[in-house]
Amino acid sequence: MENSDTSETSYSLPSLLCQENEACFGEEEQDQYMNLDPCLFSQSEDEYIQSLVKREINSTMSSDNRSITNQSWLKRARLDSIKWVLNTRAFFGFQYRTAYLCVAYFDLFLSRRSIDNEKFWAMRLLSVACLSLAAKMEELRVPNLSEFPVEGYYFDNKVIRRMEFMVLETLEWKMLSITPFDFIPCFINKFCGESKSKELVSRTMELLLAITREISLMDHRPSVIAAAAVLAAFDGQLTRKTMDCKMSVISLWGPRENEHIFSCYSLLQEIEMGKSKTPIQLISPNLSLSDNSSSIDVDESSFTSAVGSKRRLLYNDCDEVCQSAKICHR
Numbered sequence: 001m002e003n004s005d006t007s008e009t010s011y012s013l014p015s016l017l018c019q020e021n022e023a024c025f026g027e028e029e030q031d032q033y034m035n036l037d038p039c040l041f042s043q044s045e046d047e048y049i050q051s052l053v054k055r056e057i058n059s060t061m062s063s064d065n066r067s068i069t070n071q072s073w074l075k076r077a078r079l080d081s082i083k084w085v086l087n088t089r090a091f092f093g094f095q096y097r098t099a100y101l102c103v104a105y106f107d108l109f110l111s112r113r114s115i116d117n118e119k120f121w122a123m124r125l126l127s128v129a130c131l132s133l134a135a136k137m138e139e140l141r142v143p144n145l146s147e148f149p150v151e152g153y154y155f156d157n158k159v160i161r162r163m164e165f166m167v168l169e170t171l172e173w174k175m176l177s178i179t180p181f182d183f184i185p186c187f188i189n190k191f192c193g194e195s196k197s198k199e200l201v202s203r204t205m206e207l208l209l210a211i212t213r214e215i216s217l218m219d220h221r222p223s224v225i226a227a228a229a230v231l232a233a234f235d236g237q238l239t240r241k242t243m244d245c246k247m248s249v250i251s252l253w254g255p256r257e258n259e260h261i262f263s264c265y266s267l268l269q270e271i272e273m274g275k276s277k278t279p280i281q282l283i284s285p286n287l288s289l290s291d292n293s294s295s296i297d298v299d300e301s302s303f304t305s306a307v308g309s310k311r312r313l314l315y316n317d318c319d320e321v322c323q324s325a326k327i328c329h330r
Contacts, residue, residue, distance in 0.1 A: 228264030
């Protein structure tokens with residue numbers, strides 16, 4: 001059931017972005033963030049940011065697990081999933097916000113449910129479900145489930161829909177309506193003044209996607225990630241003192257937010273220097289790596305639940321599941 005390419009892989013930012021350069025970051029999407037003049041808002045710019053932050057707090061779900069994991073296959077599988085999401089985004093012409101939202105769903109699901117066994121194809125199934133849900137939230141045209149390229153796997157549409165339903169249940173039907181992309185116009189105006197340009201917007205969007213491979217998106221609020229990306233795109237050599245001065249224009253932020261922004265900014269600096277580190281806060285370390293099964297049954301009965309612990313995605317024998325859930329490998 002597993003794709004044969006499960007060797008340790010390190011993906012560079014260019015490969016993760018599917019060979020996309022700044023010119024590839026859709027003109028329409030750039031213009032969307034370039035031309036959104038805060039002066040046109042019914043509220044003042046500060047009030048608009050405040051309303052976004054309030055919605056952000058109301059829609060953000062906390063992760064159930066913050067533990068450091070040494071499960072290298074999960075790190076590898078997550079990176080592979082992000083690569084697939086970005087490739088598929090390019091294939092369908094989805095917005096970059098859609099890809100980001102998909103990774104957010106993916107991270108939140110994995111922070112609350114643990115997947116037994118070293119099954120990379122199960123992560124691919126989760127990727128398909130999360131991207132399908134994100135597309136339904138953001139895109140005007142959503143592909144049929146059968147149109148999603150799964151690179152060597154075959155997932156019956158019923159199985160993908162069951163996985164979608166599991167994701168919805170895990171997210172408690174809260175679809176994380178606020179992303180860092182919502183903050184881009186205001187933060188560029190606040191931090192960069194007259195320096196607004198398509199290059200700045202494109203670079204910010206690129207960094208927002210770059211950071212997805214380094215951290216779980218549940219570890220920082222969207223506004224924090226957005227601020228770090230805008231500042232890094234504007235100037236990659238800011239000192240802490242200069243950053244604090246720039247961030248002081250956001251009255252809602254205090255020392256804690258500033259610290260988180262500086263942490264993300266420093267990480268983006270490392271990415272720029274080619275010294276990005278392996279993510280350390282991803283998925284639960286309490287994962288069984290037994291290798292005695294090769295299929296997945298995505299019925300709710302396939303999950304076990306206990307107070308204070310994450311529900312676990314279980315695997316059954318291939319023959320049984322291929323008959324009932326129809327998940328097979330090509």
